[in-house]
Amino acid sequence: MKELLEFLSLSNANVRFVVLGVVLLGASTAVVGCFTFLRKKSLVGDAVAHSVLPGICLAFIFTQVKNPLVLLLGAFISGWLSILSIDIINKKSRLKADTAIAIVLSVFFGIGIMLLGYIQSTGNAAQAGVDRFLFGQAAALVGNDVLVLGIVCVILMLSVWLLFKEFKILSFDAEFAQSLGFPVRTIEFILSTLTVLAIAVGIQAVGVVMMAAMLITPAAAARYWTNKLSVMILLAAIFGSLSGLFGSYISYTAPKMPTGPWIIIAITFIAFISMSFAPERGFYAKWYRKKQKVKSTMDENLLKVFFHLGESQNDLNQSRTLTELQERRYFSENLMRASLKRLARKSLVQPNNSEWQLSEKGIVEAKRIAKLHRLWEMYMSTFLKIPPDHVHEGAESLEHFFTPQLEAMLEEELNFPQTDPHDKPIPYNKTAANEL
């Protein structure tokens, strides 16, 4: 606890640099990552992250110093070349996009490893630390690194803010953007440049492989919570910086721990929570909705059974035993009891000794469902010309998905028919009192 407070108070200058650097980095790569994610180019980010290695090595071989700006420039150039190569292989040959990405990623990385081997064999004293680009070491960030990082992050954020509309239209509908006269190629160029820049600057903090996750995962996680791009970007930035904070905290308490992997663990955890529990798009929410639908379908089917029994005996108010209901349409007893309990809670049915009876409200609802079933059968035989003996199945599943608007439209379209294709009367609620 004391450690956490010490960490959060940022009293230690080193900690301040590291935390600031990683949080800035997490936020800005996440922002750029949102666009690569939406353009389905997440793995291009992975390829670029691997491909900056030869650039870094070459920059070091030529200058023999570990100036962050020079290395950044080298990384930037080879990152850009890799995007270009993927594009060329993709367009000029019959190889698929994913193969192109894998080729560029591995060959560039191989060149990088070869150059790295060369640097190590020359035994230059300053070389120690070039290989930290592979796994990243946020703890080694110093003032200069953070300054460069900060400047790049500001550039990234500003460009996204200024060109928000352009990036948005490019991500969702590039062809439409072209038809509106947007300079699509230029916007694409700027966006790719920003992506490469974000990756190049982040490599030394989190490493080659982890960089891909910084780009992809926050955006993927944020996507579950919202359908609005601006909210998604904001969320992704928050997720990115939170996990950056977590990663640097772990590195702070256990200095031997690499920062990058812990950032990835944190961000993957956030993504997992998002995909499980986000409302609407989350896994649990979907499962819950499906379960509710199964329940309501069961309830509606049971009401229909009450109606059918009542219709054949001309008495909708009659109480029914479970066996009586089961004889009409079989459901297991457990399912029926649970369903009756739910219906009773909505006061659609009421218990009568050990029997069950439709309430006034229940009669109206039961009629409505039977009516939908028959109307839909009518629709299928009139408009879709499906023979009457084939319409039941479709109606059986569709009757549970009607909204009141659709219901009204269907009635109007068919002009309130009196009977269904099987010559059964359609039970409208308005005339209910007269008929029964």
Add this chain to the structure above:
Amino acid sequence: MSYDFWIILTGALVASSCALLGCFLILRKMAMIGDAISHAVLPGIVIAFLVSGSRASVPMLIGAAVIGVITTFLIELVSKKAKMQNDAAIGLVFTFLFAVGIILLTVFADKMDLDADCVLHGEILFVPLDLFSTGTFIDFFPRKVLILCCVFWVVILALLFGYKGFVITTFDPFYAVSVGISAAIWHYVLMTLVSIVTVVSFESVGAILVVAFLVVPAATAYLMTDNLKYMLLISVGVGVLSSILGYVIATALDSSIPGAMTVALGGIFLIVFLAAPKYGVFGKRFFMKKKSDEKLKNANV
């Protein structure tokens, strides 16, 4: 046999096994799954190491096969059940598994003779030095070479016996299902083979460069022929050629051998990409011209 020979043989065996499987990977548009598996086997390797306490091959292979299947399964789970787009699902799963692997490596660093460097570079240089000590003629062969040989034959046998299944599920999965061949089973068989080859190769060429051996020879061959059997043969040829070339480059520059082998692969790919008769950038132009010349000639006659 000389030191150089063993290293080149190691490279060639890795390249051939990878190339054969890579052909099916790229035809199935699964090149990036190969990338994902090659990263994701790391935790499997570490856990197998911790459980067995050694770098013995059998636990490693089991660990690899299991983690390979888990990786594919996780990717499918995330993209199908949680409805995440496929590329992001791949990226999310393999980076996570790789991160877990690196953390395990760091935590148990003192318990194992395996470090992050080995993951990246492999230790192809030490292959000829690592011999069996059984006192029989087997001692003559480096341990890794024997293991790689076995795995190479496993791949060959799998392809020989499963050729039909692999081919049908690759080119027409719907037809395969309609004649009762399970696309899912062959998918998982392929993934298991890829993971096993990845794990065996990773110690010699490094985890990430395995991707190069999986994808580049196959892609090169794909640009040279339309016949799958030729494609398999050419990809093996490209793989072997590049390991020889790579070794020469590496000794000349005193640099990383797997790195140089990848560079050789890249070079061969570039040449084919530009000059392949039918599908190369310039070759295509030439081919088209010849064809249209012929047409013109025929028209004149």
